[in-house]
Amino acid sequence: MPKAIEGDLVEPTTENTNLLHGSTSKLDPGPLSLLSSLTKKDKTLQKNTYKTYEVFWDSPEADSETTELQRKQKSTDMTNTFYNLVTDFYEYGWGESFHFARRCKGETLAQSLTRHEEYLFASANIKKGMKVLDVGCGVGGPARTCVRFTGAYVVGLNNNDYQIEKARRYAKQKGQENYSQFVKGDFLHMPFEDNSFDAVYAIEATCHSPDLISVYKEMFRVLKPGGTFAIYEWCTTEKYDEKNKEMIEIIKEIEYGNSLPKLYPASYSVDCVKKCGFEIQVSEDLAPTSVSGDSDWYQDLFQKRVCFSSIGGFVRSKFGSSVMSFFLKFFSFLRLVPSSATNVDKFLKVGGIGCAKGGKADIFTPMFIIVAKKPLA
Numbered sequence: 001m002p003k004a005i006e007g008d009l010v011e012p013t014t015e016n017t018n019l020l021h022g023s024t025s026k027l028d029p030g031p032l033s034l035l036s037s038l039t040k041k042d043k044t045l046q047k048n049t050y051k052t053y054e055v056f057w058d059s060p061e062a063d064s065e066t067t068e069l070q071r072k073q074k075s076t077d078m079t080n081t082f083y084n085l086v087t088d089f090y091e092y093g094w095g096e097s098f099h100f101a102r103r104c105k106g107e108t109l110a111q112s113l114t115r116h117e118e119y120l121f122a123s124a125n126i127k128k129g130m131k132v133l134d135v136g137c138g139v140g141g142p143a144r145t146c147v148r149f150t151g152a153y154v155v156g157l158n159n160n161d162y163q164i165e166k167a168r169r170y171a172k173q174k175g176q177e178n179y180s181q182f183v184k185g186d187f188l189h190m191p192f193e194d195n196s197f198d199a200v201y202a203i204e205a206t207c208h209s210p211d212l213i214s215v216y217k218e219m220f221r222v223l224k225p226g227g228t229f230a231i232y233e234w235c236t237t238e239k240y241d242e243k244n245k246e247m248i249e250i251i252k253e254i255e256y257g258n259s260l261p262k263l264y265p266a267s268y269s270v271d272c273v274k275k276c277g278f279e280i281q282v283s284e285d286l287a288p289t290s291v292s293g294d295s296d297w298y299q300d301l302f303q304k305r306v307c308f309s310s311i312g313g314f315v316r317s318k319f320g321s322s323v324m325s326f327f328l329k330f331f332s333f334l335r336l337v338p339s340s341a342t343n344v345d346k347f348l349k350v351g352g353i354g355c356a357k358g359g360k361a362d363i364f365t366p367m368f369i370i371v372a373k374k375p376l377a
């Protein structure tokens with residue numbers, strides 16, 4: 001294999017992904033995990049992968065409609081490239097479950113994420129002995145909760161080799177190899193037979209699809225008649241005004257920092273589920289359903305107060321995040337980590353701040369729940 005040349009765009013193939021990450025899919029917890037993992041990446045491939053992601057967002061010759069079209073046409077590669085860049089950051093700053101949750105008083109972030117997952121599994125009536133599909137399973141955090149909470153057998157589908165490898169390692173570490181399986185594949189062309197799952201769920205993953213119908217249709221196809229579909233969707237709310245410049249800017253930040261070809265309104269998402277043939281049972285935005293004392297789902301992003309009681313609390317505070325940015329710059333100056341790591345940190349923050357701004361303005365939700373049934377006939 002010839003060595004990567006600086007400046008080349010990188011196709012996120014299995015071969016390139018393995019070369020980029022080397023041995024870093026080994027689980028490496030702890031406060032220095034991010035820096036230690038970044039020092040072991042192929043630096044040229046990391047730089048080129050970052051450049052490849054940016055091309056989707058600021059091609060100088062293209063107007064915004066052309067780049068949006070490009071993002072939709074190449075959404076699979078764009079999102080695969082994105083997760084090659086951000087997975088280590090996510091694990092370091094958030095844990096094993098890549099999604100949001102409202103935080104009840106006294107809960108840790110990890111506890112709130114687990115509760116949010118369990119709510120979806122209970123709403124979908126997932127039970128022991130069922131065969132369940134997790135679409136866009138990340139490194140498998142929710143799938144492991146599903147196994148623990150319901151006793152079901154979970155198949156995780158993901159198009160990113162690095163995340164799949166990590167999901168398998170976590171499953172082994174937690175003694176779940178016989179209760180789950182992680183399959184590499186595209187959610188627009190799932191490598192499964194028709195009518196093969198009792199339930200299909202997706203947690204904040206189908207928003208990476210270029211259009212919602214294509215992914216919901218695949219979920220419908222692989223689900224058994226009478227089976228349940230359950231998702232948490234990222235959507236704009238009724239308050240979003242597509243002519244308001246400030247609001248448009250916030251939504252663009254969310255799309256750019258989270259690899260979304262396009263965010264759609266919640267009502268459109270419900271329509272698409274119906275169009276695919278499902279019968280809707282639940283459709284509701286869970287963001288405002290707060291019991292007194294709960295924190296909003298975006299409160300964990302860049303807390304002003306530094307919390308020293310846990311590493312995660314420190315890492316996610318504004319101060320902790322600035323400390324990490326400083327170290328990334330310093331290590332990249334010493335050429336110990338790829339210089340593009342500081343750029344990844346920057347675009348992630350744009351996306352994170354965009355999410356928090358969108359949540360505060362109530363124009364965006366990452367937790368629009370839809371539960372639906374595939375009819376028996």
Ligand SMILES: CC(C)=CCC[C@@H](C)[C@H]1CC[C@H]2C3=C(CC[C@]12C)[C@@]1(C)CC[C@H](O)C[C@@H]1CC3
Pocket residue numbers: 089090092093094097098099100204205207234258259316321324345348349351352353355
């Ligand atoms: C991309 C999709 C569809 C879902 C992921 C949702 C969240 C898990 C991420 C959205 C913004 C992310 C940020 C971080 C962790 C994961 C998210 C909350 C960081 C806190 C990771 C550490 C970095 O230094 C800052 C990041 C800000 C954004």
